[in-house]
Amino acid sequence: MGVVLKRLGRLAWLAASGPDRGLMGAWSGLGLFVLILGFEFSGVWLSVQMINWSKVFYDALEQLDAVEALRQIGVFAILIAATAGASLIGTWLTKQLQIAWRQRLTERALNQWLTDGAYWHLRPGLSPDPIDNPDQRIAQDCNLFIEYLLEFSVDMIARSVALVTYLAVLWNLSGFPLSLSFVGIDIIVPRYMIWAAFLYVALSTLITHLLGKPLKNLAFRQERVEADFRHGLVQVRDNADAIALAGGEDAERRRLAARFARLRDNWKQLIGREFILGLYTQPYRYTVLRIPTFLALPAYFGGAVTLGGLMQTASAFSNVTTTLSYFVFYYARIARFVAVSERLDGLFLATAAPRPAPDAPRSLLRVTGGGDRLRLSGLQLFTPSGRALDPVPDCTITAGQRIWIRGASGRGKTTLLSALRGVWPYGTGSITLPDAPLMALPQVPVAFSDGLLATLSYPLDPASYDRAMLDALLRKVGLEARLVTTDGPGTLQGLSMGERQRLALARALLLRPRWLLLDEATSALDPASETRLLALLRRELPQATILCVAHRPPVGLDPDGELAIGPFDERISA
Known part of the structure; x- marks a missing residue:
């Protein structure tokens, strides 16, 4: 994990600073990043308001208060409009930052690739560490890295703030204990909804990791075989005359078919592993919104909370568990992010100091x-x-x-x-x-x-x-x-x-x-x-x-x- 975080940090700094921009060049992007976080935090605040709305609305239904229920429908419309507006503006700002940081990272990659003949030295046969598909790493991996970086960094920071907020709300709402009797021993679990949330997500995260662990290597390999197949098609285009004169169409079909077969085989392994992971994560995704209600039923039936309080507590629990479940929901994308960052970091490390062939003298x-x-x-x-x-x-x-x-x-x-x-x-x-x-x-x-x-x-x-x-x-x-x-x-x-x-x-x-x-x-x-x-x-x-x-x-x-x-x-x- 430490290696992955250091790699992500190196690449993130390259994207934020760009060639010859240094710390001062990073401020504009970092300022925009903070603004994006501001809209994410406003979304958290609006989520809390929606939790509070749940209690008022469902209490109005329980009391058959039609006037209050109608008023709450209007409040609901305002909250939804504000949430949608904050989301749209945040998304627009994120895309502005994405293209700016992608440009900087691409400039840095191009500068290193074209400096001191790195593009020449790092070819197969000339280097002990050749770079496969550098065009893909510069064009595609730079784009994917920035996309994933913004997605996960903004989400992780916003969700951390949201988690503290939701936990505070859930703590205040779940004052009722859970009483259990086991082999004649009475057990009382205070604020059991808090502990249930963490236990539920921790167990789910462990299962998700065990099922999805092979995804990173499969995603890394898929990037390479996709690029190899695309490069083969480019070679056909660039060598059209030679292929036509040699009557090489069948040979090209065999060559491209072999490359596509590698692509297909890895793809099947990848989707197979994603299917196995989905056998757990998909049911989890749909049940995580209902489990809170079931867990809070003892308190409702015991008269500790009203129907509105039940729905409010369930809503707060759902927000806590969904926030904690980020790793579960996005494991496959995280694996792809790690694979992309590994390929891109390999390009930067290799081009920074191309390693010479070890068996040839260099005393020229x-x-x-x-x-x-x-x-x-x-x-x-x-x-x-x-x-x-x-x-x-x-x-x-x-x-x-x-x-x-x-x-x-x-x-x-x-x-x-x-x-x-x-x-x-x-x-x-x-x-x-x-x-x-x-x-x-x-x-x-x-x-x-x-x-x-x-x-x-x-x-x-x-x-x-x-x-x-x-x-x-x-x-x-x-x-x-x-x-x-x-x-x-x-x-x-x-x-x-x-x-x-x-x-x-x-x-x-x-x-x-x-x-x-x-x-x-x-x-x-x-x-x-x-x-x-x-x-x-x-x-x-x-x-x-x-x-x-x-x-x-x-x-x-x-x-x-x-x-x-x-x-x-x-x-x-x-």
Whole structure:
């Protein structure tokens, strides 16, 4: 329980404070939270008035006082209107706070996920603690956590105040004792309605916990399998061309069916356990409102209370027991809350300090201050599993050079570029970087969903460029057929891999980097187009240093040096 409460406290503070807001940033949300509690407390006060109304109304019925009964009906209408109004306003304020705290928690999650390459390092195969379905944790779990947090925190505080209030009312109403005779011994239980309420709820809570204990793990697993199935559907959408060309529809059906089977099996276990829990909680929910009347009957038949007093006492007892029974009524939701908080806290803990692979060296030294030169010395890179890749020859590359990086597949060419960009941490030796930043184009460029122009100018805003200039760049790389008057997500539909690579090269022409890393960035183009576009890069960026990973000579680039990785005799030459 202590671990769960600490986890909830950490996440609640992240939501209340948000990135760089600290204590001062939390005050506005906490003030709104207090206001919400105020409306909850007003609901408690109105409940007490309803308890008192029960006595007056039923006493009027017992005395056949029609005038008073009619007046109490009017009082009832006023109480109901006030209760409904307080509830509606409290709900509206709660939803305002929910979106504010969800935004803050989501911002914090996104900041940690996108800082220091956590999104890159915490992938399966690269981390000993990979994060499954991070998109779901950020999008869905942040929302669910705030929803549950407000629901349970407001309820728990309000119910604690309500419990004290209802107990005080019940204490005053249950002054009559219960007399019992057992094996000749007379037993008198003073204020037995108080003790009956606690005993009744305590026993029910214990039974509920024993029946519902497995729900937390099942709910945690259900979150994961739901996300896995949804991710599988996204993969079909993103790989539609490859699946269609391979005739992979049956394979996708099998893959998705297997994921859905895991979802279904866990769901059946979950609803089975909820059914078993419901066998107890549902009868309890319906009887808890009637049991008080039965328990108070001895006092009524003994003449200790009137009919109105009986109904008032029963109403107070019901309020006490229903308040105490929160754990019974909401056990399944509490289990889901704990599961969501565990998944979300796991994301924050992992992204705060991604744990490196334990079997790979991390003594790679990457320093700045190389001026107009890039120096590699004693460089050897490793896979996360600790397998050594081929050593990288010592070399110095000066500004303006165009270098062809070659070698057989799997020798570490792409890993070298990742290390130059500061992404790859596993290796030994040193990299002295030039003063100018490095821009890299991968073999599989990303087509961002914001549209063609947003992808062209990424990571900058396309609105900061002249539209005519952007269109001219697209024509230069052979994408004139993709020009549109209105840019948006639809402009990226149907882009082939070759067109994506053309778009990435146009992005390099737009951003004009001083150092450019090409990782098989023209592999999807035919030789003639590749030659033309590499020559275009050379002409448009005459001062740029270009390191080009390619399996065939980059003819249009006209390289003036080579860096061979692997069992080759050639090394870098100017």
